[in-house]
Amino acid sequence: MLLPQAAHAQKKKKPKGQTTAAPAPAPASADADAPAPGAAGAPASADADADATGKPADASAPAAGAAPAGGDQGGMDICQITPDAPQCTAAKEINFGEEAKKKVHAEVYAVQQQYVMKAHRFEIQPYWAFTLNDQFVSHPGPGMALNYYITQVMAVGVNGTWYGGLNGDSDFNFQNRRAARIAVPLNQYQFSGDVNFTYVPMYGKFAGFGDFIFNWDSFLEGGVGVIRTEPIAVIDPDNRKFDWNTLVNFDIGLGFRIFFTRWLAATLEVRDIMFFDKLENLQIGDTSAPASSPTSAYNPATWTDPNSHLTNDVQLQVGLSMFLPTSFEYRLPK
Numbered sequence: 648m649l650l651p652q653a654a655h656a657q658k659k660k661k662p663k664g665q666t667t668a669a670p671a672p673a674p675a676s677a678d679a680d681a682p683a684p685g686a687a688g689a690p691a692s693a694d695a696d697a698d699a700t701g702k703p704a705d706a707s708a709p710a711a712g713a714a715p716a717g718g719d720q721g722g723m724d725i726c727q728i729t730p731d732a733p734q735c736t737a738a739k740e741i742n743f744g745e746e747a748k749k750k751v752h753a754e755v756y757a758v759q760q761q762y763v764m765k766a767h768r769f770e771i772q773p774y775w776a777f778t779l780n781d782q783f784v785s786h787p788g789p790g791m792a793l794n795y796y797i798t799q800v801m802a803v804g805v806n807g808t809w810y811g812g813l814n815g816d817s818d819f820n821f822q823n824r825r826a827a828r829i830a831v832p833l834n835q836y837q838f839s840g841d842v843n844f845t846y847v848p849m850y851g852k853f854a855g856f857g858d859f860i861f862n863w864d865s866f867l868e869g870g871v872g873v874i875r876t877e878p879i880a881v882i883d884p885d886n887r888k889f890d891w892n893t894l895v896n897f898d899i900g901l902g903f904r905i906f907f908t909r910w911l912a913a914t915l916e917v918r919d920i921m922f923f924d925k926l927e928n929l930q931i932g933d934t935s936a937p938a939s940s941p942t943s944a945y946n947p948a949t950w951t952d953p954n955s956h957l958t959n960d961v962q963l964q965v966g967l968s969m970f971l972p973t974s975f976e977y978r979l980p981k
Contacts, residue, residue: 762862764975770794774966783820802845810836832926833879841872868900878927887950896922910973916964923955
């Protein structure tokens with residue numbers, strides 16, 4: 648409703664070429680020297696917009712002492728009008744040419760893309776395993792894990808560890824048997840293999856040496872597989888000899904990776920391999936009975952404990968992770 652009123656309040660523009668009508672005659676003046684309208688020296692049709700020279704005044708020209716029309720002050724910037732303004736003083740103190748030549752560090756974004764994209768890449772992880780929870784016999788060995796990342800955080804793969812020929816009876820166990828005449832059943836391992844699922848719930852970075860930044864992630868792992876074990880004859884080593892047993896195992900692990908490049912990382916993992924193992928029987932059978940007797944010390948059926956025992960083989964695995972292909976492209980730009 649107010650817009651038409653605002654429009655009526657605007658001054659009407661004169662058409663081109665049209666002059667303003669002559670002003671009304673001035674009232675009589677006491678000054679006798681003032682020429683009357685229409686008298687000599689004062690044309691009756693004088694234009695009110697004309698200046699003293701007789702030329703028509705330009706309606707677009709600013710009045711004397713008035714600022715030029717428009718927000719840019721007639722093409723002058725703020726520093727020309729007020730050179731003491733703070734932004735103008737700061738601009739004088741900065742040499743932009745010299746600033747452009749300076750070497751600057753790469754930008755760091757507040758929300759940055761992940762350093763490594765793992766989706767649809769293969770991971771090859773060679774490692775070395777150490778036993779953590781068995782003070783009587785150790786089971787070190789080399790291993791290899793192969794994983795394929797279905798998504799950025801989920802992978803499926805296989806891993807295997809070889810222990811054959813590397814199991815070691817500890818000095819503590821030997822001294823314990825000799826001093827106390829007490830023997831502990833021992834088992835050695837040949838190899839283990841598992842099908843695993845990996846989930847990566849955490850990733851981040853931390854500052855290292857100088858300006859170097861370490862990118863890391865942490866993963867959970869779990870699966871099922873097989874392990875081959877064999878009891879070591881300790882209770883009756885003169886008469887007992889055991890064969891290898893193939894057993895089903897379940898494993899869970901927690902791992903940590905530190906990335907050196909976008910395809911190479913150091914890996915540290917703690918894994919618990921759980922299975923029901925067969926141990927040597929602590930009881931020696933009847934040495935006077937024939938070998939065919941079910942209670943004979945020479946019958947292989949009496950060498951093994953009739954009950955299976957839950958075994959937790961906790962391992963520390965130290966290795967490297969290599970992601971293939973070694974390069975990748977982000978789906979979205981930075």
